[in-house]
Amino acid sequence: MSGRLASFRGPSTPVASPVRAKQHETPNSPSRPSESTYHRKTRTILQELCSIAETWEQLVMHDGLKAAKNLVDARTDLDNDIAALSNKQPRSKLVGPRLEFMDECVADLDQVILKM
Numbered sequence: 001m002s003g004r005l006a007s008f009r010g011p012s013t014p015v016a017s018p019v020r021a022k023q024h025e026t027p028n029s030p031s032r033p034s035e036s037t038y039h040r041k042t043r044t045i046l047q048e049l050c051s052i053a054e055t056w057e058q059l060v061m062h063d064g065l066k067a068a069k070n071l072v073d074a075r076t077d078l079d080n081d082i083a084a085l086s087n088k089q090p091r092s093k094l095v096g097p098r099l100e101f102m103d104e105c106v107a108d109l110d111q112v113i114l115k116m
Contacts, residue, residue, distance in 0.1 A: 059115055067108035074102050 078098045085094075 056116065059112055063115075064109065064112040067105050067112060071102055071105035071109070074098055074105060078102075 078095065081094055081098075
């Protein structure tokens with residue numbers, strides 16, 4: 001088997017001039033003065049797109065997630081408090097203030113959507 005793989009190591013017979021490794025030419029990197037207007041326009045559009053994506057991520061991941069979490073937490077708290085009453089009348093206002101807070105959370109989510 002080592003005989004079959006010998007061809008991968010180099011020439012099978014010695015030659016007077018060794019095989020030269022091909023030198024790969026590195027392409028010239030485009031410098032800013034040699035860029036065309038298309039390159040500049042594309043770069044500008046890509047930078048603007050990157051900025052928009054970062055702003056969108058900030059809105060969704062921070063503001064939107066916070067408002068959605070508050071809404072879910074308020075609903076869960078209300079459900080837990082109602083279940084804890086077990087057919088008794090509450091001694092204080094329970095539902096009204098929670099619903100007002102949930103409405104504020106929904107308004108916050110609407111604001112996030114409008115910002116987008």
